[in-house]
Amino acid sequence: MSLQIIINGLALGSVYAIIATGFSLIFNILKFSNFSHGALMTLSAFIGYFFAVTVNSSLLLVVAISMLAGGLVSCLGELVAFRKITLSNTSPIYFFVSSITLGTLYEGIVTIWVGPNFYNYPRFFETTVVKLGSIVISKSDLIMFVSSCAALALLMLFIQKTKFGRALRSVSFDRETAGLMGIDVIRIIQLAFFLSGALAGLAGVFLGINYTLYPQLGNLVVKGFIASVIGGLGSVFGAVAGALLLGLTETLLINFAGSGYAPVFSFLIMLVFLLIRPQGIAGSNVQEKA
């Protein structure tokens, strides 16, 4: 029984990790909390859904389309909502409002497009569970966990080993100096937005499969935010650790008290964490930079 909870918790945590990582990428590079991330998840999940319905495609293709759509929309969003603020170097407050507004815009577009209804992805597999002895793992959980791990591993490899990854890290560290060193800062920011959007697409599809697809699906982004607060804002590693921890604790608590209270638990977990260790697991920037 307890092993079952751990497995379910890890599967849930892996989706939270994808959300939290996408959020952290932007936080790292532009130092603001991107509140449009949730609505972007919904938007790209819906694009994937309508693709799946019209073309009758496999899950892999749907994921790919959603990720691509998420990435492209994210880049477009950067151009419309953040480019001018980045260039003019005004107060980070404006990033904030821009991202909230952009999120509202995405959600409004989705609501107009699909209406307030609930949608279900077509069934992608014949059997829905895998049995390992007494443990039952739902196939979607398994695929969710495996592909989240794969996506995160690829991302880490990209950030740590490639030329673009190095540029990304240096722009995150100090945008101006990186620019002076000949890095095309705007292009790197766009790259970060593309990656973050692609992760939003991935998370959106899995959340849509796990729950149902509806215009407010993006509200689940709160879990990702909470995970990155627990992990330490802006740290990709912390985000993953925080997400797994949140997924496990939440599954455990839900097991005792019912799923309706899940948001209350995650909020309390976050509050306790902030009181005990405000810098998060990874321990990064908690104070306002001068």
Next chain:
Amino acid sequence: MEFYLSVMTFTLISVIAVTGVYVLTGLTGMFSLGQAAFMAIGAYISGVLVVKVGLPFALAAIIAIALSVLVGYIVGLPTVRLRRDYISLVTLGFGEAITALLNQMQSITGGALGFSGIPQKTTFTLAVASAAVCIALVAYFKASKYGRQCIAAKSDELAAKAMGIDVARIKMIAFLFSVAVTAYAGVLYAFYTTYVDPGIFGWKKSAEWVIMVFFGGVNSLTGSIIGTAILTALPEMLRFAAEYRTVFYSILVLLIINFKPAGLFGEYELSLKSLGIGREKKNAA
């Protein structure tokens, strides 16, 4: 006439809520995405106290505001010392938690079906008077020592600290003040519509208020109020569909942020002086 009166009452209630948001966002530079949850707390507590306990309206309102401030203190305690992103992330989680609680505690709140049977106590006159008092309080707060400390902390926290301002304390004061004002707006709302349900107090509502503040001008109380009045009343009058309204809002605000970041009113504040009457004329004479 009835319809216009109701639109105006709703607009006034929104104005009250937004003056609270203005203290937090405009003056202190913090964003609360759980502000609507405080409105929900004010609405539900006062409603339950009147309907189920039988307290008089005024007493219930005072208790509701006090309890909201207490809850706000608990939420604010771990966050005011940290960078400003935390308060928005924490309040976002808080808002979701409150919505879930309201949905779950069916025996008290009526769950997702909502809580009804609240007597209608909010009149147009009460709304006007309340809005006037709240605006006056916030204007006074802005001009006071605290308001100036807020503005200093917003512009540069480190410099404000160096000048001897207790930044964590001033952030907390601003947060609690805004919570109290918003909770009061919740009380008025509940006793006007006579019915509340958890769905209307999500983070979207909080985000909408932030957007209204920025539409009018983040540094101007006058701008925030007029911005709210325009963005609340106009779509109601024109009978826009709600979905189109949010899209319309968002595009408008994106344009403003891109091309006129200070908002419609910039730093302008309406006062007797700026209208060219009152003191200046006396001086001239």
